[in-house]
Amino acid sequence: MPIITTDKIWMNGEFVNWDDAKCHVLTHALHYGSGVFEGIRCYHTKDGPAVFRLKEHMRRLYNSAKIYFMTTDDRLGDETRSYGVDELCDAAKETIRENRDSLIAGNKTLNGNNEEKIECYIRPIVYRGYGEIGLNPLNSCIDFAIAVWPWGAYLSGGDDGIRVKTSSFERINSNVLPPNVKATGQYINSILACIEIKKSGYQEALLLDNRGFISEGPGENLFIIKDGKILTPPEHASILKGITRDSVMIIAKDLGYDVKETDIDRGMIYLADEAFFTGTAAEVTPIREIDNYQIGKPGPITKEIHGRFFDIIRGKVPKYMEWLDFV
Known part of the structure; x- marks a missing residue:
């Protein structure tokens, strides 16, 4: 953009x-x-x-x-x-x-x-x-x-969900570089994954950790929903512990959902009922397709969390006003 x-x-x-x-x-x-x-x-x-x-x-x-x-x-x-x-x-x-x-x-x-x-x-x-x-x-x-x-939506087409592809590039791990650090040089890892999938016609990449489990996107954390439960990769999956990720976990729990940090393999994603990315740039972006497996349009849980998140950042929910620092 x-x-x-x-x-x-x-x-x-x-x-x-x-x-x-x-x-x-x-x-x-x-x-x-x-x-x-x-x-x-x-x-x-x-x-x-x-x-x-x-x-x-x-x-x-x-x-x-x-x-x-x-x-x-x-x-x-x-x-x-x-x-x-x-x-x-x-x-x-x-x-x-x-x-x-x-x-x-x-x-x-x-x-x-x-x-x-x-x-x-x-x-x-x-x-x-x-x-x-x-x-x-x-x-x-x-x-x-x-x-x-001024910067609008980072991932275009987010309202209907985006198309995601698993990258052949592995996410950095703590034996190489500290994944929980936002260092400029470390993002070459994300850039390679991004270029790879863009050239294949997809909108965003998904990276695996060095064990073959899902880690995260190039600049986003991943959530999937199965049977009403919300799952997200844990810290040991070489993720960056995103601040939007933390916010969404709190929001989802406050809405009464069961949220669990757990290892997620590719098969679990392909069979997910819903999926979405979170991040400062991505905000809450639904995923409709991963590796040609159809997840479908944004589901009810994704929509509820998405709506709640945007109400919070707009200052419409008093409970979360401490998250806002007025200019």
């Missing part, structure tokens, strides 16, 4: 013009993937724009940075430049406010109407910058950036 530009990007504590947000071609992260990032969404509500589970996302960003030695005590960065989780939360909201007018204009373009909405995708990234070339990153500076822009 083409990027709809906004006015400013937050870089190392200052706002710069969108077109001036650049890095040197010898930036360490550009060559070696030495960066960590998050994907977060801000939604329109009747009380103004609100970021969904902002603190949890920034806490995960900190944890990812810690794994790659990009933290000092409880702060992201080093002795030259560092930010705490709360400071990055404030910076994200400040970036939205700074881009208010361009976000409203961008959403009008995206949605094809004149509604004045502030909705956006938020991309904070922490990366090893210019310093040294070589596999040792520790002498390269740590840089920060936060960008926001």
Whole structure:
């Protein structure tokens, strides 16, 4: 999906013009993937724009940075430049406010109407910058950036369900790279799977773990429904423990459903009554077909969870207001 530009990007504590947000071609992260990032969404509500589970996302960003030695005590960065989780939360909201007018204009373009909405995708990234070339990153500076822009549905055709294919590429496992970390370099694994299935005419991939069980999509967690029970792969299946995944598990349990984290093989998916992906970009996206096996149009449980999720992010369910951080 083409990027709809906004006015400013937050870089190392200052706002710069969108077109001036650049890095040197010898930036360490550009060559070696030495960066960590998050994907977060801000939604329109009747009380103004609100970021969904902002603190949890920034806490995960900190944890990812810690794994790659990009933290000092409880702060992201080093002795030259560092930010705490709360400071990055404030910076994200400040970036939205700074881009208010361009976000409203961008959403009008995206949605094809004149509604004045502030909705956006938020991309904070922490990366090893210019310093040294070589596999040792520790002498390269740590840089920060936060960008926001209007972004619609990530997986097109989601209302009717998407077509999914199992990739021949295996999901990374903890003996190779930590799966529960959002590091830039690790997403080459997802990119290869995505390219493979796109060239085969499908909309999204599904990756297996190193035992042959279902892991997740390239950027989404998987849920299936069988006989009224909701199943999702566990952490040991090399998944990223998604924040939307966690939200959906809580929502489903609150709706009275039995939710279980369990190993899922391919046969279980092919015989599922319903299936859907979750993720910040994907939100809740129904799956209608996997490997040419027909799951069918979105079923009643998927529809109920989907509807509840969107009511929550729009600020319509008081019970979950703590998940919203108003701008």
